[in-house]
Amino acid sequence: MLKRLRENRKSKKGFTLVELIVVIVIILVLAAVMVPSVTKYVAKANKANCKADAATTLTQLQVNITDNYTEGTTAYTLPNTIGNASKATDHITTASGNPTYFATLDSEGTVTKFSYQNGKYTAIWEPEAGWTGTCMD
Known part of the structure; x- marks a missing residue:
């Protein structure tokens, strides 16, 4: 009986505790090396998302200004979903909440700063400088 237990013990295949600890340490070292680079990619993606959202909002704002601008006057009213202004020289802002935006217009209703x-x-965004800010690299 004792002989059979010894044979079973020798024939069992498996990992020792030391081997398992070495594998776990290697995995932890690889994870420690990868986390900073993955974090950089996530931040870069969030910045790109901010710029894309801003560009979409600016385009929609310009379309609404064009659609609602009355030729020969400086009066127009924008839908509440994109902001409010009663005349072309106003600043357009969103109500409280996220995201928020602020646009400055000239006398013809052209966005001069966003x-x-x-x-x-x-x-x-400014016509001369293009896109700047903290979400640009």
């Missing part, structure tokens, strides 16, 4: 904030990042 700022977009999504809670973490800010994108700023």
Whole structure:
């Protein structure tokens, strides 16, 4: 009986505790090396998302201004979903909440400065400079 137990013990295949600990340490080292680079990619994706949202909002704002601008006057009213202004020289802002934006218009209703904030990042657009702000690299 004792002989059979010894044979079973020798014939069993498996890992020792030391081997398992070595494998776990290797996995932890690889994870420690990968986490910073993955974090950089997530931050870069969030910044790109901010810029894309800002560009979409700016485009929609410009379309609404064009659709609601009355030729020969400086008066127009924008839908509440994109902001409010009663005349072309006003600033257009969203109500409280995220995201928020602020647009400055000239006398013809052209956007001269646009700022977009999504809670973490800010994108700023000006005709001469293009996109700047904290969500740009």
